[in-house]
Amino acid sequence: MAVEEVFYKLYNNILIETNLQNTNYDAVVLIAYPEDLNVQLPRHIGSFLEKAAKVDKHITKAVTVWNCDYVSGGRLVISPTGKVTPYHDVSVVKQAAQKGVLRALEAGAKSPLVVVQSVVHFPDAQLVAVLGVLEALYTPLQMRERVAPKNFTKIGFHAEETLDEKFERIVRNAIALERARIITRDIGGSDPERMAPGKIVEYINNSFSGENNITVKVVDDENVIAEQYPLLAAVNRAATRVDRHKARVVEIEYKPSDLSRVIETLILVGKGVTYDTGGADIKIQGKMAGMARDKCGAAAVAGFLKACSILKPPHLKVIGVLCLCRNSVGSDSYVADELLVSSSGKTVRVTNTDAEGRLAMADALFKMSETAGKELNPHIYTIATLTGHARACYGNYVAAMDNHSARATNHSNKLQLSGSRVSEGVEVSVVRHEDLAINEGKCKGDDLVQYDTGAKARNHQLAAGFLIKVGGLEEKNLKYTHLDIAGAAGEAPSEPSAVPVLSLCHLHKVFM
CATH class of the missing domain: 3.40.630.10 (Zn peptidases)
Known part of the structure; x- marks a missing residue:
């Protein structure tokens, strides 16, 4: 078996999830976009974010972890992109996805569910977000050869509450591209x-x-x-x-x-x-x-x-x-x-x-x-x-x-x-x-x-x-x-x- 094959496989340790309250996950990671990008938030989370912002206005600037009954595991990680200007590119999405999933793991999560939303401003935002998460989970070869990676059990990706063939293709492409990048790294x-x-x-x-x-x-x-x-x-x-x-x-x-x-x-x-x-x-x-x-x-x-x-x-x-x-x-x-x-x-x-x-x-x-x-x-x-x-x-x-x-x-x-x-x-x-x-x-x-x-x-x-x-x-x-x-x-x-x-x-x- 090639060394990179121990990594990501759809429906094994990478899943597409439509239910944000599925008990198979122990945290939900939300990439938070500025209001002017008009990114639709998942149900219930919008009102929670409004309340959280009143408690801590810093949620638009840094990754924060919240106790939230509306999501799987009762733990919501909010990872903001920060202000997005005409000089920014889709890298802000990648960075927010990486910071969010790493913060979830630091908080003790082993099976995080990442919300990956469509963003009109960035046509390939979903692909970039999934790739960002997978990149953050990379373990160097010489570490893998000593000890099998244990930094996560599985990862879920949520786009919407119904299964979507287009999103499944995005995730499949991301897994293939990440396997290629694993060889490169x-x-x-x-x-x-x-x-x-x-x-x-x-x-x-x-x-x-x-x-x-x-x-x-x-x-x-x-x-x-x-x-x-x-x-x-x-x-x-x-x-x-x-x-x-x-x-x-x-x-x-x-x-x-x-x-x-x-x-x-x-x-x-x-x-x-x-x-x-x-x-x-x-x-x-x-x-x-x-x-x-x-x-x-x-x-x-x-x-x-x-x-x-x-x-x-x-x-x-x-x-x-x-x-x-x-x-x-x-x-x-x-x-x-x-x-x-x-x-x-x-x-x-x-x-x-x-x-x-x-x-x-x-x-x-x-x-x-x-x-x-x-x-x-x-x-x-x-x-x-x-x-x-x-x-x-x-x-x-x-x-x-x-x-x-x-x-x-x-x-x-x-x-x-x-x-x-x-x-x-x-x-x-x-x-x-x-x-x-x-x-x-x-x-x-x-x-x-x-x-x-x-x-x-x-x-x-x-x-x-x-x-x-x-x-x-x-x-x-x-x-x-x-x-x-x-x-x-x-x-x-x-x-x-x-x-x-x-x-x-x-x-x-x-x-x-």
Whole structure:
């Protein structure tokens, strides 16, 4: 059984409940919206809220717990969104759902019932609320492997007093998406030994075992990697002496049962640096802590494929590539000034071994650009915790960058809209001519520099420019989007955010 399967299953430990007084639950969690949103309250609770507000006006600002005879368990948890302005998005719903269910558990509840109402202002509020609750209940993999999760017995979701097929579909979609995000968090958040390259391969094989619409191919022979993925091999050179740290390239492919219905092929390449010491340009001043999260791009690719395997979108074919390596430091480290030859034949001068992510993905991206030419309506993504500059520019939002072909379809703007619907923030960043030109070689014999150390600005855009050039995408009429999730992937002590799995699923209609 795959490790994530111990989690949520509809009608087992996740239920849809129409009766707020059902004695099978020991608390009810209500997301409280501002009056101006005109969200209809469940029967009896409206009058109770009016009385509670007279006792404590703070109920519109903080989570509170009340003794209430009108609800299951006699315990009502009121979790307010707070004031919702035109600058807020559906994240206020997610946060209220998370705070509410966590407060219920802190109060001693084991089987809370969460009221999930439709909100005209936020079309996907119910989905986001359910996902918020499930995310709050996530237990990290390494904790689950020691002790079975015991933070809850079951969770109920209440939308209205009658069963509704639409709401059941929302809950089913949320469970599928959360199972996908569990894979993303497990890979991205586990420590660098639990999720060393070889361990990630084991986890992937277990997670997709028995899926008849998924095939997994693993390249682990270091001679093959050196020949076909030479830039990845250079990054991993100091780690190859330790078997569990050796590089792996994992290809996961999803095909629907009827290929004649496919209208789009998605190709996703993910950065999977399981630990980044910085290599010979070693990280200092404590900046190495947290570098186990440098594999969140590859983790997101795996999560997206898992969502496809469960929800089975008939219109998509998907190829995911996980570029797994470890940027270790040692006597065999790759160093600045080395001239590497990529699989595309372009020479790349190493300038900073801590800019390893673009090298780790470069050869796989070139290979996929060649593959894409044979596929129907292809769109290529790279997903990576790539630059501190993206975090500096956009905080905890994804930086989305299109090449010329993707920009012609307004792609990143569409992704931004999808992100806003499912509580994943995306900022659109434009790749310009100078972002490509700055990567051109400076010395005779150099086609490209890994990174222009003299660059004072636009570091996340020039990284995208490097990938476009090294991937052979500069002149090809192939749609390509680079997603820098360095600020959005989540930093300890928070769990990984699993971005941009939901945004991609929403945009490409993996769930309906």
